[in-house]
Amino acid sequence: MRANGGQIRTCRAVRGARAATLAAADSPGIDSAPMTTPPAVDLRSDTITRPTPAMRRAIAGAAVGDDVFGDDPTVLALEQRCAQLTGKEAALFVTSGTMGNQLAVNALTTPGDEVLLEAESHIFLYEQGGIAANSGCLAHIVRGARGVLAPEALAGALRAEDDHAARLTLVCAENTHNRAGGAIVPLERLRALHELARSRGVRMHLDGARLWNASVASGVPVPAWSACADTVMLSFSKGLGAPVGSILAGPADVVRRARRVRKRWGGGMRQAGILAAACLHALDHHVERLADDHARARTLADGLRECPGVTVAAPETNIVIAELAPPLEVEAVLESLQARGVRMVAFGPRRIRAIAHLDVDDDGIARAIEAFRGAVEALAEGPGR
Ligand SMILES: Cc1ncc(COP(=O)(O)O)c(C=O)c1O
16 A cells, blocks of 8 residues: 555645646536535545536536437446456446445345345445345344454355245345445455355345445455455445446346346436446546545544544544544534534444545545544533533
8 A cells, every 4th residue: 555645645636636627627617517515524424525627527528328228338338347347247337326236136136035134234224125125035134243244154044945944045245344434344254255155056245335445445456356246336426426326247147137127116327428427537537546535534533533532443444433432422522513614424322433535635634633622622521611
């Protein structure tokens, strides 16, 4: 991994380039397109990023066609590039990470099947029971250490063929793991899980909404991760800064099935090249710079850890989780932060989450640390004292 200073310089260079392209714009209407004024420092998620001027130009210049007819050249280019990038036969552009995950479950199972999920996974916690509602599947949940599902968990969940029992046909992993604070699931653990799954006729899906972060932070390339699953979903609308879009990659027959179901669910898009262009731009310009976010997350964690009553583990990627000790209360800290121009989110009764991203620079991180310290100190003093 590059040295910290190098990472920060890279980000400054990106921001400098953004400013320069803005000044030299040949289509000022696009570059000065109205954006709502963001709060001072918004660390609620890496999904809040707004398209850069250069990304907006890529969107405006995109060649488009009707993608439901298979005519959109930019969507086709993105799908081909992502199939290659993940080492899979085919890829499908979808509106969201949730849709990519849900389509994977649908395409890899039949109603009544059981799906093994980590208890804190996005698919289990944050997709509205979609595997049951959309695909008639039953969730078999097992708690993993820092989001990691061990092969033993799969071995323990499998049952002998029996007409009374649901068939466990799919296991899903998540990397990086959101609720585990952006933890990277080690490659060898995923590989072992996948090998056991394959040997037992169970398919595997990887929720890689932030797989780019895992890849940049670990130096392990994306195809090595995606080889650990039949299907993989990656998002463009998180750290990569695109406004919309995720990709589902996998075997051609599975992606074909997902394409049909996407249409049934109303997810067939027409001139979607304007969205795919943003994703292609993000692939060209916003992957390596994720290292800047990781460096800033570490700086933020170091700063928050200094605050009395606050425990912060060292972040592995762009997510920082702060644990509060009584008398600090999550809602009170968040309110006080917001009053100081900084936004984070509740992530449990005593936990706050902050994510570093494209729209937050070094000054933003410094302001967030100062605001957090101010909030914690004011609340520790208590009212009227
Ligand atoms: C790990 C993970 N998977 C999937 C998703 C869903 O992505 P989307 O919000 O695009 O539906 C998220 C969203 O934050 C996520 O963190």
